[in-house]
Amino acid sequence: MKLLEIKNLKTIAEDDHxxxxxxxxxxxxxxxxxxxxxxxxxSGKSTLANTIFSSPRYIITGGSIKFMGEDITGLxxxxxxxxxxxxxxxxxEEIPGVSLAQFLKTTKQSVTGEKVxxxxxxKEVEExxxxxxxxxxxxxxxxxxxxxxxxxxxxxxxxxxxxxxxxAILDETDSGxxxxxxxxxxxxxxxxxxxxxxxxxxxxxxxxLKSLKVDKVHxxxxxxxxxxxxxxxxEIIENDGYSEYIK
Amino acid sequence: MAKTDINNYVDNETRNIYNxxxxxxxxxxxxxxxxxxxxxxxxxxxxxxxVLDIRLKALDTFFKxxxxxWGPDISYLDLSKLATYVKPVEGQVRNWEDxxxxxxxxxxxxxxxxxxxxxxxxxxxxxxxxVVYHNLTEDLKKQGIIYTSxxxxxxxxxxxxxxxxxxxxxxxxxxxxxxHYALFSGGSFVYIPKNAxxxxxxxxxxxxxxxxxxxxxxxxIIVDEGADLQFIEGCSAPGYNELNLHAGCVELFVEKNASLxxxxxxxxxxxxxxxxxxxxxxxxxxxxxxxxxxxxxxVSMLYPLSVxxxxxxxxxxxxxxxxxxxxxxxxGLKIIHNAPRTSSIVNAKSISKDGGxxxxxxxxxxxxxxxxxxxxxxxxxxxxxxxxxSDTIPVDTIETDDVTFAHEAKIGKISDQAIFYLMxxxxxxxxxxxxxxxxxxEPIAKAFPVEYAVEMNRLIDLELEGSIG
Ligand SMILES: Nc1ncnc2c1ncn2[C@@H]1O[C@H](COP(=O)(O)OP(=O)(O)OP(=O)(O)O)[C@@H](O)[C@H]1O
Ligand SMILES: [Mg+2]
Numbered sequence: 001m002k003l004l005e006i007k008n009l010k011t012i013a014e015d016d017h018x019x020x021x022x023x024x025x026x027x028x029x030x031x032x033x034x035x036x037x038x039x040x041x042x043s044g045k046s047t048l049a050n051t052i053f054s055s056p057r058y059i060i061t062g063g064s065i066k067f068m069g070e071d072i073t074g075l076x077x078x079x080x081x082x083x084x085x086x087x088x089x090x091x092x093e094e095i096p097g098v099s100l101a102q103f104l105k106t107t108k109q110s111v112t113g114e115k116v117x118x119x120x121x122x123k124e125v126e127e128x129x130x131x132x133x134x135x136x137x138x139x140x141x142x143x144x145x146x147x148x149x150x151x152x153x154x155x156x157x158x159x160x161x162x163x164x165x166x167x168a169i170l171d172e173t174d175s176g177x178x179x180x181x182x183x184x185x186x187x188x189x190x191x192x193x194x195x196x197x198x199x200x201x202x203x204x205x206x207x208x209l210k211s212l213k214v215d216k217v218h219x220x221x222x223x224x225x226x227x228x229x230x231x232x233x234x235e236i237i238e239n240d241g242y243s244e245y246i247k
Numbered sequence: 248m249a250k251t252d253i254n255n256y257v258d259n260e261t262r263n264i265y266n267x268x269x270x271x272x273x274x275x276x277x278x279x280x281x282x283x284x285x286x287x288x289x290x291x292x293x294x295x296x297x298v299l300d301i302r303l304k305a306l307d308t309f310f311k312x313x314x315x316x317w318g319p320d321i322s323y324l325d326l327s328k329l330a331t332y333v334k335p336v337e338g339q340v341r342n343w344e345d346x347x348x349x350x351x352x353x354x355x356x357x358x359x360x361x362x363x364x365x366x367x368x369x370x371x372x373x374x375x376x377x378v379v380y381h382n383l384t385e386d387l388k389k390q391g392i393i394y395t396s397x398x399x400x401x402x403x404x405x406x407x408x409x410x411x412x413x414x415x416x417x418x419x420x421x422x423x424x425x426x427h428y429a430l431f432s433g434g435s436f437v438y439i440p441k442n443a444x445x446x447x448x449x450x451x452x453x454x455x456x457x458x459x460x461x462x463x464x465x466x467x468i469i470v471d472e473g474a475d476l477q478f479i480e481g482c483s484a485p486g487y488n489e490l491n492l493h494a495g496c497v498e499l500f501v502e503k504n505a506s507l508x509x510x511x512x513x514x515x516x517x518x519x520x521x522x523x524x525x526x527x528x529x530x531x532x533x534x535x536x537x538x539x540x541x542x543x544x545x546v547s548m549l550y551p552l553s554v555x556x557x558x559x560x561x562x563x564x565x566x567x568x569x570x571x572x573x574x575x576x577x578x579g580l581k582i583i584h585n586a587p588r589t590s591s592i593v594n595a596k597s598i599s600k601d602g603g604x605x606x607x608x609x610x611x612x613x614x615x616x617x618x619x620x621x622x623x624x625x626x627x628x629x630x631x632x633x634x635x636x637s638d639t640i641p642v643d644t645i646e647t648d649d650v651t652f653a654h655e656a657k658i659g660k661i662s663d664q665a666i667f668y669l670m671x672x673x674x675x676x677x678x679x680x681x682x683x684x685x686x687x688x689e690p691i692a693k694a695f696p697v698e699y700a701v702e703m704n705r706l707i708d709l710e711l712e713g714s715i716g
Contacts, residue, residue: 053667053671055667056663056667057667076670076676077667077670077671078670078671078673078674078675078676078678078679080671081670081671081672081673082673086671087671089668089671092668093662093664093665093668093669094665095665095669095682095683095686096686096687096689097685097686097687097688097689097690098682098683098685098686098689106674106678106682107669107672107673107674110672110673110674110675110678111672111673142686143686159672163672163673
């Protein structure tokens with residue numbers, strides 16, 4: 001079944017209406033697939049992820065986004081999350097005064113609309129944190145406050161596992177991570193992945209892809225996907241760069 | 248797995264519990280501001296002549312003084328329309344059962360008798376101008392601890408009261424304190440003898456229920472050498488269209504090696520003018536902790552003053568104000584370092600929303616004779632939209648070079664990107680804002696006794712829904 005269907009998507013920046021960022025982007029993702037988007041800095045990768053989530057920073061000027069057959073173009077951000085899409089942020093936020101535990105519980109309840117069983121939930125959090133090599137004591141710390149760059153990224157993967165969406169979009173979750181942490185994040189993705197969900201990985205490197213079964217790699221240049229291939233395309237890009245695709 | 252259960256959401260709370268109105272039959276009101284009224288009040292209360300003399304002198308002072316020429320405009324206050332003295336017909340009792348039913352009902356809904364049973368060493372409840380209930384556990388009485396209504400204190404311990412009354416806050420301090428001394432009624436008197444320690448707090452709850460009335464309670468607390476006390480003050484009122492006035496006064500004396508933690512939650516309705524005056528003298532190695540939450544009221548002007556008179560005296564000041572639509576909360580503090588090695592720690596936060604205004608005035612003065620003093624001030628404000636205002640106005644006067652001084656002020660608007668982040672995790676915009684505000688307030692909530700932290704979170708939720716007032 002098709003999970004995500006993006007047709008001819010066009011966006012401009014909210015604070016600069018003359019700035020066209022996405023210029024007619026198409027993308028289809030089916031259940032069970034792992035997709036990768038690569039592209040030069042500033043080509044529009046984060047904009048795509050944020051636009052799917054109706055970020056107030058962007059305005060959609062054309063095209064459509066469907067999720068599981070339903071048009072979600074411009075739907076409010078929280079409703080999109082509740083439909084089962086998750087995004088790992090390139091720059092995660094800090095929420096002072098709110099503990100990680102409280103954050104996880106609140107967001108889990110929001111996404112599912114059900115009260116969590118505290119005992120089971122605590123166990124689940126503990127288990128995932130240990131699999132991600134995260135210190136369990138962090139549950140009592142303020143959310144992301146004073147976390148290192150890598151710890152924040154792992155925290156995004158933890159949330160993906162806890163919220164268990166249908167589609168996870170990971171925006172450069174691997175950047176700034178040390179070798180071991182990249183492996184841990186890959187492990188987290190494998191833990192999450194099954195035949196009924198999908199992952200869209202935005203990345204500049206193939207390291208995170210090593211232990212994953214990648215179905216498709218897309219090259220995003222200047223607001224459009226200009227080439228799609230299988231897993232081997234990522235290697236080629238890593239070796240040769242984008243010069244061939246940039247006029 | 249949450250740190251403490253105070254972080255949990257309080258479901259289905261409404262403003263209703265604060266809105267109960269008693270039947271007016273049990274109530275007698277006096278209007279206006281004349282010598283005759285003061286004489287009548289004084290006679291009603293069987294006061295000694297020196298007290299009436301203070302009232303009359305204060306009345307005189309009030310008429311001579313001008314309104315402050317700074318801060319929020321309060322010129323619309325019309326004292327001729329204000330009920331200056333409102334008395335429930337029955338007197339003060341020691342059993343909740345004996346409190347008139349309609350009044351008891353209101354305190355029941357506010358959870359006052361309940362929390363006394365659970366967590367307090369003693370409790371008092373004032374309804375409009377008079378204290379209707381006061382109680383202290385027997386074993387504390389035996390230790391010589393005094394906790395009575397102010398009127399009882401005056402009757403039973405006249406020498407002690409006379410020694411301290413109006414000594415911290417003089418009657419000509421400002422115009423509305425003069426008004427207070429003319430009309431004061433109710434409040435609490437506390438004396439903690441040398442080295443006595445209470446394991447649970449005392450609490451006085453002030454309820455201003457009559458529409459268009461004033462409340463002028465006087466609280467006098469003396470913590471003698473080496474003694475410890477935690478005191479909690481709660482205030483609320485139902486919403487009316489008429490203007491109510493609260494001009495209370497708190498005088499605190501913390502002696503050598505003594506400590507006092509004074510917590511206040513002000514939850515006045517939005518027809519209240521809250522012009523309150525608080526002052527504390529701290530002796531050698533003594534410590535005063537102010538913990539304040541200001542939520543309700545139309546206008547508040549409140550700047551507790553701590554005078555660190557003894558070497559090594561300390562003040563810790565923790566405050567949160569939340570101004571919603573139509574509210575102007577002008578709060579702050581004053582601290583005078585008047586001895587060597589004195590220290591002050593200030594942690595103040597304010598939140599404004601829907602056009603609300605929060606102003607925080609911090610005024611610290613380190614005198615020449617206070618070398619080696621330490622000051623650490625932090626003021627932070629959070630504006631939830633672009634029509635609300637938050638200001639911090641620091642005035643620091645430092646007369647000696649030998650001090651350690653840190654002053655940090657942060658003013659900011661709630662982050663759109665943080666709201667977006669939380670919404671991407673399934674929270675609605677309102678829920679996202681509420682979580683951020685709650686987090687912002689959390690370090691302050693932690694300082695409150697736990698029941699009050701719960702109350703504070705409830706008030707934050709009510710404010711965010713815009714349902715207070
Ligand atoms: N809110 C905004 N306002 C103005 N310009 C923006 C905004 N967001 C993005 N842009 C611009 O749009 C272009 C695409 O940005 P985007 O963040 O999507 O790039 P990216 O492909 O994710 O790059 P990187 O690999 O560096 O993360 C950039 O030129 C950027 O400067
Ligand atoms: Mg990016």
